[in-house]
Amino acid sequence: MEMFKVHSVKAAREKLVENFKDFKCEVEEIEILEAEGRLLGEDIHSKLNVPHFRRSTVDGYAVISKDTYGASESLPMFLEVLGEVEMGKAANMKITTDKAVYVPTGGMIPEGADAVVMVEYVEKLDSTNITISRPAVSKENIIDVGDDIRENQKVLSKGVRLRPHDIGVLSSIGVDKVNVFKMPSISIISTGDEVIDPKEELQLGKIKDINTYTLSAMAKEIGLNIVERRVVKDNKELLKNTLKECIEKSDMVMLSGGSSVGTKDITTIVINEMGEPGVFVHGVAMKPGKPTILAKAHNKPLFGLPGQPASAMIAFKVFVEYFIKNIFNLDEYEDRFIEASMTTNIHSAPGKETYQMVYLEREDGEYKAHPVYGKSGMITLMSKAKGYIKIDEDKEGIKEGEKVRVNLF
Amino acid sequence: MEMFKVHSVKAAREKLVENFKDFKCEVEEIEILEAEGRLLGEDIHSKLNVPHFRRSTVDGYAVISKDTYGASESLPMFLEVLGEVEMGKAANMKITTDKAVYVPTGGMIPEGADAVVMVEYVEKLDSTNITISRPAVSKENIIDVGDDIRENQKVLSKGVRLRPHDIGVLSSIGVDKVNVFKMPSISIISTGDEVIDPKEELQLGKIKDINTYTLSAMAKEIGLNIVERRVVKDNKELLKNTLKECIEKSDMVMLSGGSSVGTKDITTIVINEMGEPGVFVHGVAMKPGKPTILAKAHNKPLFGLPGQPASAMIAFKVFVEYFIKNIFNLDEYEDRFIEASMTTNIHSAPGKETYQMVYLEREDGEYKAHPVYGKSGMITLMSKAKGYIKIDEDKEGIKEGEKVRVNLF
Numbered sequence: 019m020e021m022f023k024v025h026s027v028k029a030a031r032e033k034l035v036e037n038f039k040d041f042k043c044e045v046e047e048i049e050i051l052e053a054e055g056r057l058l059g060e061d062i063h064s065k066l067n068v069p070h071f072r073r074s075t076v077d078g079y080a081v082i083s084k085d086t087y088g089a090s091e092s093l094p095m096f097l098e099v100l101g102e103v104e105m106g107k108a109a110n111m112k113i114t115t116d117k118a119v120y121v122p123t124g125g126m127i128p129e130g131a132d133a134v135v136m137v138e139y140v141e142k143l144d145s146t147n148i149t150i151s152r153p154a155v156s157k158e159n160i161i162d163v164g165d166d167i168r169e170n171q172k173v174l175s176k177g178v179r180l181r182p183h184d185i186g187v188l189s190s191i192g193v194d195k196v197n198v199f200k201m202p203s204i205s206i207i208s209t210g211d212e213v214i215d216p217k218e219e220l221q222l223g224k225i226k227d228i229n230t231y232t233l234s235a236m237a238k239e240i241g242l243n244i245v246e247r248r249v250v251k252d253n254k255e256l257l258k259n260t261l262k263e264c265i266e267k268s269d270m271v272m273l274s275g276g277s278s279v280g281t282k283d284i285t286t287i288v289i290n291e292m293g294e295p296g297v298f299v300h301g302v303a304m305k306p307g308k309p310t311i312l313a314k315a316h317n318k319p320l321f322g323l324p325g326q327p328a329s330a331m332i333a334f335k336v337f338v339e340y341f342i343k344n345i346f347n348l349d350e351y352e353d354r355f356i357e358a359s360m361t362t363n364i365h366s367a368p369g370k371e372t373y374q375m376v377y378l379e380r381e382d383g384e385y386k387a388h389p390v391y392g393k394s395g396m397i398t399l400m401s402k403a404k405g406y407i408k409i410d411e412d413k414e415g416i417k418e419g420e421k422v423r424v425n426l427f
Numbered sequence: 428m429e430m431f432k433v434h435s436v437k438a439a440r441e442k443l444v445e446n447f448k449d450f451k452c453e454v455e456e457i458e459i460l461e462a463e464g465r466l467l468g469e470d471i472h473s474k475l476n477v478p479h480f481r482r483s484t485v486d487g488y489a490v491i492s493k494d495t496y497g498a499s500e501s502l503p504m505f506l507e508v509l510g511e512v513e514m515g516k517a518a519n520m521k522i523t524t525d526k527a528v529y530v531p532t533g534g535m536i537p538e539g540a541d542a543v544v545m546v547e548y549v550e551k552l553d554s555t556n557i558t559i560s561r562p563a564v565s566k567e568n569i570i571d572v573g574d575d576i577r578e579n580q581k582v583l584s585k586g587v588r589l590r591p592h593d594i595g596v597l598s599s600i601g602v603d604k605v606n607v608f609k610m611p612s613i614s615i616i617s618t619g620d621e622v623i624d625p626k627e628e629l630q631l632g633k634i635k636d637i638n639t640y641t642l643s644a645m646a647k648e649i650g651l652n653i654v655e656r657r658v659v660k661d662n663k664e665l666l667k668n669t670l671k672e673c674i675e676k677s678d679m680v681m682l683s684g685g686s687s688v689g690t691k692d693i694t695t696i697v698i699n700e701m702g703e704p705g706v707f708v709h710g711v712a713m714k715p716g717k718p719t720i721l722a723k724a725h726n727k728p729l730f731g732l733p734g735q736p737a738s739a740m741i742a743f744k745v746f747v748e749y750f751i752k753n754i755f756n757l758d759e760y761e762d763r764f765i766e767a768s769m770t771t772n773i774h775s776a777p778g779k780e781t782y783q784m785v786y787l788e789r790e791d792g793e794y795k796a797h798p799v800y801g802k803s804g805m806i807t808l809m810s811k812a813k814g815y816i817k818i819d820e821d822k823e824g825i826k827e828g829e830k831v832r833v834n835l836f
Contacts, residue, residue, distance in 0.1 A: 051643060068634075071631050071632060075803050107631075108630070124619070124634070181836050183740065185643075187810050188625075189636060189640040189641075190635050210514065210515070212514045216459075216598045216602070223512075223515050224515055232595035233591075234594075238463055247460075327595055327599075331595075351787070357766050393484055397477070397596050401582075426760055
């Protein structure tokens with residue numbers, strides 16, 4: 019009965035990855051102006067050189083560097099000016115020995131020249147003659163053809179998250195549309211006889227739904243598309259029909275369990291009735307988040323998260339967010355985190371990965387993490403915290419003054 | 428001629444803040460499901476207690492704690508079970524001496540009880556009698572009325588960025604719509620005779636527009652609404668008409684200058700023709716980003732950014748992003764950054780705030796920052812970097828091994 023064996027977080031994640039190693043996401047073509055923050059769905063090679071002509075990086079005179087050798091303030095070199103390159107125009111002149119052409123920053127370097135002398139080192143004698151008081155070396159102040167990006171060069175790799183500078187790279191090589199990954203769609207089901215919609219009037223024994231709201235927001239934050247958001251009473255048929263519909267409509271489904279023993283059973287039974295292989299992880303050695311369920315039906319991942327809002331959020335981070343990062347092979351820099359030192363001893367649950375909410379203070383340029391405590395099930399446990407730290411299962415806790423990595427909410 | 432005095436970054440920012448201390452953003456009412464990541468435009472006070480009834484945090488028996496004093500495994504206490512509280516229903520029984528009622532996790536605590544004994548410490552003798560092997564203390568395993576959120580309590584403050592747990596707090600108190608700030612709108616103008624749209628065919632001397640793309644993406648990233656995105660030739664009348672139109676249509680305007688001397692002059696003249704007070708910062712002691720212009724016309728901020736893509740991006744971070752953070756009083760945790768140690772000596776420009784692009788490697792659990800060098804104007808200078816470090820104007824550089832804060836792109 020492997021189903022009832024509690025898995026370590028690591029083992030549970032491995033099973034998750036193994037079960038969905040064929041999980042694929044489609045791509046869609048969009049304008050690069052809409053692509054910021056999206057994951058690139060193809061490798062991009064440049065069809066052109068950037069720049070595709072030699073450009074000056076300064077305002078100055080294009081010269082043959084050899085003509086300037088030995089130039090100094092006391093012994094300037096005399097050159098004849100053939101003219102001026104206009105911005106945005108081809109440079110038509112050709113530079114020969116002892117000749118120069120004025121080029122603005124970004125302007126095209128005329129044929130024959132191999133360096134640009136900055137205007138600071140040039141004195142104009144009259145309309146066609148200048149002196150140069152400093153020698154130039156070959157290639158000085160010139161960006162060569164393809165120096166920035168070379169033709170056929172791979173400029174961006176499939177899977178990268180497109181950031182403003184990547185959008186700039188795309189525009190510079192004339193790519194105005196790219197294929198990006200379509201993010202998976204997800205449905206969210208919150209179960210429990212006590213759960214009502216926030217718009218409904220409260221009655222004794224009832225509480226307003228939190229989980230479909232926090233989990234929708236978290237799913238949105240990592241780019242998932244929310245398809246359905248449902249609150250279902252603890253009724254097997256009702257849950258079964260809802261889950262079935264959600265599986266049909268979306269790529270993934272999250273359920274957050276009602277907190278009573280009866281409900282937990284119903285969730286597991288209903289998930290297992292959805293198809294093979296059903297539940298493959300039931301219970302994880304983590305705190306909070308122990309009653310987490312991982313399952314597969316119709317080749318889609320189903321996440322059974324705990325009913326407590328804080329536990330559901332942590333389980334979301336540990337499994338749903340992890341799953342998405344794993345599919346797209348996202349790097350650790352995606353996370354927002356801060357290194358801090360702990361202000362008190364923290365005890366952890368032995369044999370369990372423990373997640374401790376903390377708030378932060380800055381003292382002498384260093385971050386201090388203080389634990390946030392509260393009774394299980396409180397939503398304010400999360401909202402008072404700035405983030406959380408993870409204590410590995412083989413650690414007994416964190417000592418006062420110990421350095422910790424705080425994952426920011 | 429204060430206009431031509433180069434300002435320190437600090438002084439330029441102070442002038443920016445001073446000039447727009449009356450800059451106001453309107454609010455708009457939206458559904459909380461759409462509110463993730465938005466800035467709250469009002470204080471939120473709770474109209475109700477959360478929970479609004481006493482809840483059990485465990486599956487167990489509600490008791491009068493006094494009745495359990497002295498209970499142990501060798502000397503258990505006998506209690507009579509009056510019944511069971513159903514999830515989502517009011518608890519109608521009243522507990523008196525030596526009586527108990529079963530309550531599921533999250534269920535309502537009956538009147539008279541002041542503690543819940545977990546099922547683990549209870550033995551069922553028959554359908555109405557139990558023994559308890561561990562004493563309970565008053566309030567044990569109970570969340571009291573308002574323990575999580577108290578009626579009239581301020582739960583969220585104006586200006587906070589709404590995160591998933593905040594959305595959960597709102598749903599828990601039955602708030603389904605909130606006022607959030609409307610982010611300012613912005614227009615982006617890129618000038619230069621050499622600049623063409625990425626869709627246009629390249630000709631010698633021309634380059635494809637980068638700045639309106641990178642700057643749009645950056646503006647979007649911080650939540651600004653892009654109104655116009657224009658590429659304008661270095662023509663005074665054209666620029667004047669475009670700028671005028673953009674000022675009318677949007678709350679802020681960014682221009683990124685063509686790089687030639689002539690263009691810079693045009694930009695300044697045109698901005699000054701838009702109205703009083705015009706340009707108030709022209710040139711900033713920073714590298715890159717020196718030719719940055721800050722101006723005000725029709726009570727709106729105008730940002731004249733450098734033409735080089737990397738310089739424009741840094742100037743955007745230093746002034747436009749700073750301005751938005753300042754308006755909304757956003758905290759430093761908004762930034763994504765990492766502490767790293769520098770792998771080589773870095774020289775900075777004395778008297779200038781220097782921004783150095785870096786890439787990161789992880790070694791022995793520590794981040795190492797390597798400088799990225801490249802010729803000015805290269806877009807790949809940014810795309811090869813993972814972020815940048817700032818070297819203060821009074822520092823001569825960074826020493827190998829020195830700790831730095833890397834702002835991640």
